[in-house]
Amino acid sequence: MLAALIPRPDLAPVGQAELAAAQRFLSAECASRQSSIANRQSAWDSPMEARIPGRFVVGFEPGEEEAACAWVDRQGGSVTRVDEASGFVVADFPQGCESHEGRLAQSASLAGGIRYFEPAVRVTAAGLPNDPYFIPDQWDKWAMYADEAWDVTGGSMDVKVAVVDNGVDWQHPDLAADFKTGELGYDFIGNDNDPRPDNFGVPQSFHGTHVAGIIAASRNNNEGVAGWSLVQLLAVRVLNDTGKGTTDVVASGIRWATDHGARVINMSLVSEYSSSPMEAACKYAAEVGVLLVAASGNEGADAVGYPAALSECIAVGATSMDSRLASFSNYGSEQELAAPGADIISCVPGGAYGHADGTSMASPQVAGVASLVLARNPGLSAAETRAILAASAMDMGAVGRDIQYGYGLVNAKRAVDLAAVYVARRASGGLSPNGDCPHVAGTVIVRARTGLPVWVKRARIYDGSGRLVQVTGSGLSPGTYFVPAHSSVLHPHSSSYPSPLRLLVLD
Numbered sequence: 001m002l003a004a005l006i007p008r009p010d011l012a013p014v015g016q017a018e019l020a021a022a023q024r025f026l027s028a029e030c031a032s033r034q035s036s037i038a039n040r041q042s043a044w045d046s047p048m049e050a051r052i053p054g055r056f057v058v059g060f061e062p063g064e065e066e067a068a069c070a071w072v073d074r075q076g077g078s079v080t081r082v083d084e085a086s087g088f089v090v091a092d093f094p095q096g097c098e099s100h101e102g103r104l105a106q107s108a109s110l111a112g113g114i115r116y117f118e119p120a121v122r123v124t125a126a127g128l129p130n131d132p133y134f135i136p137d138q139w140d141k142w143a144m145y146a147d148e149a150w151d152v153t154g155g156s157m158d159v160k161v162a163v164v165d166n167g168v169d170w171q172h173p174d175l176a177a178d179f180k181t182g183e184l185g186y187d188f189i190g191n192d193n194d195p196r197p198d199n200f201g202v203p204q205s206f207h208g209t210h211v212a213g214i215i216a217a218s219r220n221n222n223e224g225v226a227g228w229s230l231v232q233l234l235a236v237r238v239l240n241d242t243g244k245g246t247t248d249v250v251a252s253g254i255r256w257a258t259d260h261g262a263r264v265i266n267m268s269l270v271s272e273y274s275s276s277p278m279e280a281a282c283k284y285a286a287e288v289g290v291l292l293v294a295a296s297g298n299e300g301a302d303a304v305g306y307p308a309a310l311s312e313c314i315a316v317g318a319t320s321m322d323s324r325l326a327s328f329s330n331y332g333s334e335q336e337l338a339a340p341g342a343d344i345i346s347c348v349p350g351g352a353y354g355h356a357d358g359t360s361m362a363s364p365q366v367a368g369v370a371s372l373v374l375a376r377n378p379g380l381s382a383a384e385t386r387a388i389l390a391a392s393a394m395d396m397g398a399v400g401r402d403i404q405y406g407y408g409l410v411n412a413k414r415a416v417d418l419a420a421v422y423v424a425r426r427a428s429g430g431l432s433p434n435g436d437c438p439h440v441a442g443t444v445i446v447r448a449r450t451g452l453p454v455w456v457k458r459a460r461i462y463d464g465s466g467r468l469v470q471v472t473g474s475g476l477s478p479g480t481y482f483v484p485a486h487s488s489v490l491h492p493h494s495s496s497y498p499s500p501l502r503l504l505v506l507d
Helices: 016-027 029-039 065-074 097-110 139-143 146-150 203-216 247-259 276-288 359-376 382-392 412-427 454-458
Strands: 051-060 078-083 088-092 114-125 155-165 185-187 230-237 244-246 264-267 291-295 313-319 335-340 344-348 352-356 443-447 468-470 479-483 501-506
Touching: 016 382, 016 412, 051 065, 051 097, 051 276, 065 078, 065 088, 065 114, 078 247, 088 247, 097 114, 114 247, 114 276, 139 146, 139 335, 146 412, 155 203, 155 247, 155 359, 203 230, 203 344, 203 352, 203 359, 230 247, 230 359, 244 247, 247 264, 247 276, 264 359, 276 291, 291 359, 291 382, 313 359, 335 359, 335 382, 359 382, 359 412, 382 412
Parallel strands: 155 230, 155 264, 185 230, 264 291, 291 313, 313 335, 443 501
Antiparallel strands: 051 088, 051 114, 078 088, 114 244, 344 352, 479 501
8 A cells, every 4th residue: 555655766775885975974073063063053042032031051060069059049049950960050040130141141150160151941842733644654664665674673672762852651552562660761850760741631742652653663563553673762751741841951861861871862852042961961972872863843944953953963854755855844954864754653642643743753763763773783883873874865855965855865774784784894894994093984993001003192183072182192081082184194094094084092
């Protein structure tokens, strides 16, 4: 039935072009990160209606929590929440404080131990059109060649995927098998270990459950729908039942998911403005090796929302049944991939099923395919997985990357095929040019303890935020760094490397 109603193009095999593209995408990450940092819309750029009245976020230096709380108290505010791991407190100030927020910001900048002071910005679940079209079930999986990808792999419970959203009905019969007792997730709204929505009767409470079903609803169980991959789900509730919340709580959810082993984090939520806590949390997750996937937003505008617009995240736009960008989908230079997001059927709380539209539905399609790739090839890094998704996507719109579709429509079969080719070539050494350091697709691997090669010590080294951390001589702490193309000294075989070069320093 689907074959007759939803035609799909012939599946071209992956080959050398896609393999080379994956390597190019890896090497371009540094430039993308710098552009994102330079062009971001900060919390201070947000209008008053985008903020929580009287609420501010105060970032503190390591060990300076008490100093930050004391400063809040001296300014007449009260601390409502502390995130020690992320290094910030959330504080409420008296009504009308917005009229002298400049004085508060100046005081914070002069106070010892405070890293930043900014308003709390609202974030909501990516908007959903009100008039869904009821079409043949799961056309989305058909268009993305799920059936052929499942012939290769069905997923693995060893891969943890976090759904950072407004809660998941983990007792749903099509989702229960994806959760482990004692590891359901966390509810940052209710501050407990039960991450279900509080009231299934609230219309928007379906959101996180619907997202989770797209990723991991059980297959071949004679129940409802089929999700992308067998995975272990972590439900991280950062929005209330109506899909409302703040970026600082989202930040706490990202860090919690990272610290609890998530390899993929899906964020079907969007804010017009970024915030320091959310940026720091995404940077932390990316540096640890988590793949971050986020919805671009649903205003039909040239304006990718946050966190999708951050370079650490894959920004996902939504397509409709005609293989075009959906009318509601946002787009822009940060758009990286596209996936079906119109008339998508999935789980809803209480054991039921329903259709929904939005980039909220497109983002988990990408997260689900990523989890398939990782299940088949668990040794892939987040950056490699991201590059494989982009390199194997079906080009749409203008040739090459464009602002509407990014690199194109994600194709599950091509992704798992390219991953297999990539891993085999990497294992055989086929990705490594001659040199004194191991090299994998634009990444040179060195060990800090055994001493850095001379060319590394003499190069200009930047961290993931674009900060120059070394010019000459000194050693590097374990982590991920970048050597730009214009660095005065590079590896003697640098002509074999793409630029900018990623430098992975192991302990």
